[in-house]
Amino acid sequence: MRIHNFNPGPSALPLAAKERAQREMLDIEGTGISILEHSHRERTYEAIHREAIALLRSYLQVPETHEIIFMQGGGRMQFAFVPLNMLKPGQSADYVITGAWAKQAYEEAQRVSALIGASVRKAGSTEVDGRFNRIPRNEELVLDPNAAYVHITTNNTIFGTQWHWLPETNAPLVADASSDIGTRSMDWKRFGLVYAGAQKNLGPAGVTVVIARKDWMREGRSDIPQIFQYRAYAESESLLNTPPVFAIYMVRNTVQELLAWGGLSAIEKESEEKARMIYDVIDSFPDFYRAPVEKESRSRVNIVFRLPTEELEKRFLSQAKERGFIGLKGHRSVGGIRASLYAALRKESAEALADFMEKFAKGH
Numbered sequence: 362m363r364i365h366n367f368n369p370g371p372s373a374l375p376l377a378a379k380e381r382a383q384r385e386m387l388d389i390e391g392t393g394i395s396i397l398e399h400s401h402r403e404r405t406y407e408a409i410h411r412e413a414i415a416l417l418r419s420y421l422q423v424p425e426t427h428e429i430i431f432m433q434g435g436g437r438m439q440f441a442f443v444p445l446n447m448l449k450p451g452q453s454a455d456y457v458i459t460g461a462w463a464k465q466a467y468e469e470a471q472r473v474s475a476l477i478g479a480s481v482r483k484a485g486s487t488e489v490d491g492r493f494n495r496i497p498r499n500e501e502l503v504l505d506p507n508a509a510y511v512h513i514t515t516n517n518t519i520f521g522t523q524w525h526w527l528p529e530t531n532a533p534l535v536a537d538a539s540s541d542i543g544t545r546s547m548d549w550k551r552f553g554l555v556y557a558g559a560q561k562n563l564g565p566a567g568v569t570v571v572i573a574r575k576d577w578m579r580e581g582r583s584d585i586p587q588i589f590q591y592r593a594y595a596e597s598e599s600l601l602n603t604p605p606v607f608a609i610y611m612v613r614n615t616v617q618e619l620l621a622w623g624g625l626s627a628i629e630k631e632s633e634e635k636a637r638m639i640y641d642v643i644d645s646f647p648d649f650y651r652a653p654v655e656k657e658s659r660s661r662v663n664i665v666f667r668l669p670t671e672e673l674e675k676r677f678l679s680q681a682k683e684r685g686f687i688g689l690k691g692h693r694s695v696g697g698i699r700a701s702l703y704a705a706l707r708k709e710s711a712e713a714l715a716d717f718m719e720k721f722a723k724g725h
């Protein structure tokens with residue numbers, strides 16, 4: 362049975378990326394040893410490392426104004442890393458709270474700013490009774506014109522909302538793009554720094570991709586431990602210490618395949634189509650499927666919906682599993698169903714799920 366992997370992260374990888382890893386597992390490029398056994402200071406790995414960065418630059422259409430850095434610690438470590446580097450004593454940063462991850466980024470920034478004599482502000486929040494069903498409009502935001510940066514979460518993985526516009530500000534935007542990087546084009550001019558764990562759209566767990574404007578990153582603090590400075594990673598080409606070599610190798614294989622599928626414009630188009638197929642079924646059966654998210658704020662990568670009863674949701678999940686659809690259970694904090702349609706999930710999988718949803722609704 363074909364498995365359709367809707368896991369929220371780690372998530373589906375291109376078959377060809379895994380097959381290549383399988384082929385090369387015991388002997389990479391005739392060296393007689395595995396990629397797992399190579400030194401990170403030696404030619405075979407260095408070439409893969411540089412290729413991974415070059416392919417990411419090409420795929421994500423990152424201009425030379427921005428640096429691409431590999432780090433560890435996940436998206437979550439960036440919650441602390443960003444204010445530690447980019448907030449100076451006496452400065453303030455704005456945070457827009459649109460979901461659980463955004464809230465944690467804000468809380469972590471509060472801890473860091475208290476430590477360094479800086480501050481963070483809530484520039485807007487769409488929380489109602491502990492839930493977030495939309496992205497705020499620009500006129501709802503109360504932005505500080507002197508903010509060191511404005512932090513947003515481009516896609517809210519748990520609640521299924523996504524920014525389809527950007528806050529109007531002259532401050533650099535900092536974005537947690539963990540769940541939608543690589544599924545749509547970005548206006549890099551607006552972003553001082555973007556971060557994402559690789560495990561949703563770009564590869565396996567273990568490596569975090571940070572894309573930072575070079576001149577802005579250089580303004581970051583240099584009086585903190587070197588291992589906590591972005592510039593130390595940038596200046597060493599992300600080889601300050603041993604990087605997660607296998608994760609970066611898999612990012613190389615994954616992005617190479619996404620480029621072979623037509624690159625970002627093709628994946629973005631596919632992403633719109635995949636989402637439309639699922640939302641179309643939800644909207645065609647309004648008495649059966651209920652999407653809590655405001656239409657203008659709907660995410661194209663995490664589609665969240667409910668069925669009339671929890672009993673039916675259980676039946677939906679178990680019948681889905683029998684047909685090879687996995688990873689559809691909503692986040693434990695909100696329940697319901699969530700279909701995650703990341704970059705490497707093929708259109709056929711979304712099509713098959715939409716078909717199953719339609720039959721399930723008609724049958725119940």
Ligand SMILES: *Cc1c(COP(=O)(O)O)cnc(C)c1O
Pocket residue numbers: 370434435436437438462514516517518537538539540558
């Ligand atoms: C998954 C996710 C995170 C957490 O990432 P880790 O790599 O597990 O730290 C943070 N933010 C968003 C938006 C996410 O989707």
